Amino acid sequence: MLTLDPVSLSQHLIRRESITPDKGDALDFLAGALTTLGFKCHKLTFEEEGTEPVPNLYARFGTEGPNFCFAGHTDVVPVGAADHWSIAPFAAEVRDGQLFGRGAADMKSAIAAFVVAAERFLAGRDAPPNGSISLLITGDEEGMAINGTRKVLDWLNERGEKIDMCLVGEPTNPTEMGQMIKIGRRGSLHGVVTVKGAQGHVAYPHLAKNPIPDLVKVLATLEGTLDEGNNSFQPSNLEIVNIDVGNESHNVIPAEAKSRFNVRFNNEFTPESLKAELTRRMDSAGVGYEIDWWLSGDSFLTEHGDLSDAVSGAVEARLGVKPELSTTGGTSDARFIKDMCPVVEFGLVGATMHKVDEHVSVADIHALTDIYEDVLKRLIG
Template sequence: MKLTDPTQTLAALIRCPSVTPEEGGALTTLGDMLGQLGFTNDRVTFSEEGTADVENLYSRLGSSGPHLMFAGHTDVVPVGDKEAWTQGPFSAEIVDGEMYGRGAVDMKGGIACFVSALARYIERRGAPEGSVSLLITGDEEGPSVNGTEKLLGYAKTKGEQWDAAVVGEPTNPEQMGDMIKIGRRGSLSGTLTVEGIQGHVAYPHLADNPLRGLIKLADALLDPPLDAGNERFPPSNLEITSIDTGNAATNVIPARTTARFNIRFNDIWTAESLANELRSRLERAAGEAGLRPGRGPVRYSVEFDARSSPSFLTRDNALIEALSDAVAEATGKTPALSTTGGTSDARFIKDYCPVVEFGLVGKTMHMVDERVALSDLESLTGIYELFIERWFERRASETEAR
């Protein structure tokens, strides 16, 4: 295999059926590639009751600083309807200049391009004057319990420290060079339960329909808007994602109803302050006059998931500028600096070092016929190689200036 060719490195990874939590040979294949480049590999499996064991990989080249980390995941989502794929989901077939396969853009493609960028860098310049590591999990598409968060902690106990990190998630919405993620909104989920009195719909005075109360409380969660956003983040947004009574009958008023919701929030809030705001809204709404005369306050409870994700914003200008300059040089475009989208494993990495995200175009991620243009693989490999060069140059200049 020619490691400087991202088409070959990606094909080798796609052919590993690594659907979460199965390793599928992907970490072994990646470790072999990195070993050829001089990296030292550390494979570690993490476990937790109620979840599947997950294999992870930490690889490092070099023993001194500065230390650049590339982070990502080799696990992929299920293929869905296999018969709907025009090419085998793990075949890495190339049709009309595109490679098909689960993980092509999310995110085996990003990993393959970084490996090829390193191979080119080493071939042309030798190893960087410092260290490069890859922190790769098999648990990003799953519960994210036995992956990046634990691997970071494990590596730290071994004495690992990082100066900056890049996560290779697909960040570009339309074309290569569109967008760098310099932060992420937080995520908080909750469950609202409203209690009523079950009864016959023909005798509503003998019952108390909890859906009436739920409508009132849900409206309080949604209005007024949580905030108007700020310079770096869009407005925080709450969505009701399900309402369930467990009632299949049309002539029965249910005894209880439950609504689940999720908020993607900006750095105006913490998970704690946001939860407190929502509790206050619910309490006020529950105590107001009911939808039916003569009823008392709405009886409800609300619980928030313990595993919330904080919002964060990276302010390391040297890291952001090194990547932005590389994108501009390779593509001729000035990338937008964004905090949009869902959560990623960057939420764990930001506690250890500054982190940004940049990868492929994400249009087909998780879809049937997930695929990537070969031209985009070449583009991203070039960007990563330039970034590695720019980042180490900046660090060397900073050291000389001290």
Template structure:
């Protein structure tokens, strides 16, 4: 039987318009392929989001290699700006174009193809699991978390997990992720008393208070970094008042900050610090400051050891490069998986992800499949 063509599967997935939260047919394509290859498949849909769980091998086997990925994609944006059909999977000069070509339908296709060939050619003593969501690019509330809850309810488990996000900045094989920074956003509302700008003593101006608070937060250095993480960062991303009149002191203003934090902190600890800073400014300016915090994920690390070594060795064998063990970048669904089992990330070069004319060299898809196949062989050897 011929090897499974990861590039052809990538094209099939790209042709499915699966913009979050639409399934678009992508998981149907995967489920049919995996079922025909002997995988037990189940849907773990929740909240209008489609999710697919697939397992080859014994349920609950203590040696189960898992893969986590997503078939949903970000919106196309200005379609007129695309030179190729964003859902056409057109190949020009060896490069495949389409939304999701890099992030991350190619990664899902590469692992699915590698897994199908692996269990057919060298059936392992263990299980191979795919947990594929349609809600990574959105709020991620009903995606990988729903899959993990499905696994807990049904007695399924992964011993280790690989997430297929694009991890390489410029060249295939140069970087893998062994952790991610935590991410949180804080929303501040400062309320004073509206008044005439010619009579400021009759008002309570929230503007100096928000300016002072944002300056205090932005000027504070959270830390100097840690063994595996860069220094934590805080960015003031907006201050909004909406006051068009130059003779009116507004009653209220709002501001938002985004924080990416390392393993020196927790979301709760930073929230406490933000609240204390807001309270101090509120008292100094005699205004009220309300705060709402959304923690997208805590920082985590899979320390150098068996799983990172396994993936790094496979990458080196197939690309000739020793991947940097990195914790840079934004968030990924690995932040959910890390509560279930050890997790690392490795995938394609991500230079065109979310861009107009997103694309991937076809050869890189085949190379990624080879890396994933070697990881599976080495894990079960």
């Protein structure tokens, strides 16, 4: 059995500089720890043309159902300006009860808590558990998420293997442990709208066609409310994130103008109905345009049931607070897992994730480990 506690294991993982996509160092270390516990580990590398190969890890203890899965990622975002950190980003130092390092909050400490919770659960039993424990850990959640979780799920389907319920360890708590469990997420739809013109000299506008005024007309139609939200979700929201004409000259009318926007949408829309509504609005501008879409995830809601009850009950038992069941925030790989099984998310405090001096409380890492162990007892104990 492992002798590492969750904080020590977190430090080992943080010190492996797995900036997205993880090249495998952190995953290999994790596989070694899980093999020691008796997990059967599969390192799965996937790639597509034009993308980097990404290693992933699927590990399972037991063969019987139900299969309870912990899911997460070892890849981390870049550190940014390293000289702005008060502690080296990958030193994984503990100072004043806080563990510092890139990935401490998002989400290597939660992965460490997965492993130690499983170890304690298995070590404390006189009989085999009433099911299996698995870990699905990807190396590209912070990147394009093309060669990660969804391809591991495809691999499982091809093997005829099923996950029955899943807990993702993303940092779900805004400022204190126990505040929030994610039971769903809004979808994310990206659009790139392009208006064509004709390049020319600004002194001879009759010999050119400026695309910028027409692009402005199209973008103006995207303003306004999309929906009012509902009991489970906040309102859908569209943000224009970029306008570009590729023109560095002060006396040239550009040949085209384009803009990128993103919509975080709730279950009042399907991707198809949302595209139809946005297209209707843009058509009302009465100008020619082209639109390219990219859907990075649909909205989903995990209905109340054994999984949400177990996580909520474990949080309340350990921390003495009843967590809010929420669908706020960005996307996670739960958007892929929801197609196979019920999925919820609970992890550490996310206030410093992706920031300089990312850190989490050592006490919170221990509390999270206890919660994960209790979830295992409630669901397959």
